[in-house]
Amino acid sequence: MAQPALSTAIDFALPPVLHNERGEVRTVGVEIEFVGPSAEKTVQALQEALGGRLLEEDPHAFALKESAIGDLTVELDSRILHPGKQAGTQRGVLPKIAALFGFAASYLVPCELVTAPTPIDRLEELNRILTILRRLGAKGTQDAPFYAFGLHFNPEIPRQNAATVTAFMKSFALLNSWLRREASPDTTRNLLGFADPFPSEYVRRIVQPDYQPDIATFIDDYLAFNPTRNRDLDLLPLLHHFDATRVRAVLPNEKINGRPTFHYRLPDARVSDPGWSIAPDWNRWVCVERLADDREKLDAVGAAYLAFDGEDKSWANVVEQVVRS
Template sequence: MAQPALSTAIDFSLPPVLHNERGEVRTVGVEIEFVGPSAEKTVQALQEALGGRLIEEDPHAFVLKESAIGDLTVELDSRILHPGKQAGTQRGVLPKIAALFGFAASYLVPCELVTAPTPIDRLEELNRILAILRALGAKGTQDAPFYAFGLHFNPEIPRQDAATVTAFMKSFALLNPWLRREASPDATRNLLGFADPFPAEYVRKIASPDYQPDIATFIDDYLSHNPTRNRDLDLLPLLHHFDAGRVRAVLPNEKINGRPTFHYRLPDARVSDPGWSIAPDWNRWVCVERLAADREKLDAVGSAYLAFEGEDKSWANVVEQVVRS
């Protein structure tokens, strides 16, 4: 008798706080980078599989509205190829040059697929995107060793206050050595400088159980140590949402769109691998949320970190026991 096939599907964990302050299910946006099919070919395949209305913003940027899994955008991941999105740009020669350059660059510049905010309890539906990309021949990290492809999550903050953002930042910084180890960053990502970890001085500052700042102090401390988007957990969009003037005083020209979400940047999008899912990376993020929600445990882990004298690799083993407990 034939044995039943084993399911390889990985369940998506739910965070401890499922609803936002309005009582609505929290949302998360997902970004996936890849090369191979053009933005136009990709969005057409998505429309065929998921329905919806296709809108062309320029020859290399498209929006799929009202698909079966919500709104999606697909575009070449380069600002210079989309001059119409830049303030003050006029139609004319520049957009035409950008379009022509974009066709040439499409062999070198990754495409970026971005979902609209999706209810967290429906996140598994987004795995349908991966099957569509694979059918198109999209390639990811394992196929292009000289490129860097990312997977990003943009989870909505459950409560828009200083205590919540501080708890999340503490939890992420304390778990980050384990998160980075589990994500197994591709060697190319290290070579290209994917994302720097938070400075040890900053982690030690915020790890203290006594560190409970108001939002203005939190923003000032963050910007003092992290005046950059180059972090695994980029808080600039969230902090811009809280206090745009404060952020712009330090980073007047940085590309930042304020929104009440975290921006969790991961180094590995293996879109051509039929066994790859976004679930494991999401489930590790939920470990961050669980520790952030347990303030007593969070304080204990912070105190343990301050007393720890080993290296990050050894600390990763310590906090692994925390997330497994």
């Protein structure tokens, strides 16, 4: 008797808080890096498969509007190749030079595909993008021994207040050793694609059960220890949204676009692997949300971390039991 086919599809988990303060389903934007097909060829293939209106912003940056899965952009991931997007740039020689340089650099500089905010309960639709990229011959992390291509999530914060951002930051800091191990178990890649972890002094400060600051204090503490975008959970866009003046006082020239979202940066986009999905990485993020939503468990894990006298790898084993329970 023939055995039934085994499904290899991975379901997308839903977070404990599905709706925002307006009662709408929360959204998440997704960013995927790859090399191989040009930005133009990629967006044309996306339009053919998903419909929509194609707009050229410059020779290496394109937008697809009103596709079957929403708006998308595809561009070479380098600011110097898009002078028209920089304030004060004039049309003329500089954009032409950037365009020519972009064609040469396209063999070395990855493309970045960015989705518009997508309702979290429709996140599985974005896996269609991966099928299109594979058909085009797009390459990812496993094809480049000395380069890690990024996968980023930008989930909307469920409640725009200090208590919520503090709980999420605590939860992420406590689970970070496990998250990093699961996202990139190959230790040779840890030096290539990962952002720097949060300083241990900062983690020990914020996971104290009685650490419940107002938003101004939270921002000041975060910037004192993390005046950089180089964190796997980059809070600068969210903190800029809360208080742009306070953030700019410390980082006047940093490229930050304020928005009510977290920015979760992962170093592994395996776009050429037919078995790869964004679901496992998303589901681990949902583990962060679940712990953040359970304040009693969050405080207990924080207290356990402060009493723990071991290495990060050992702590990862401890918190793995927390997320599996």
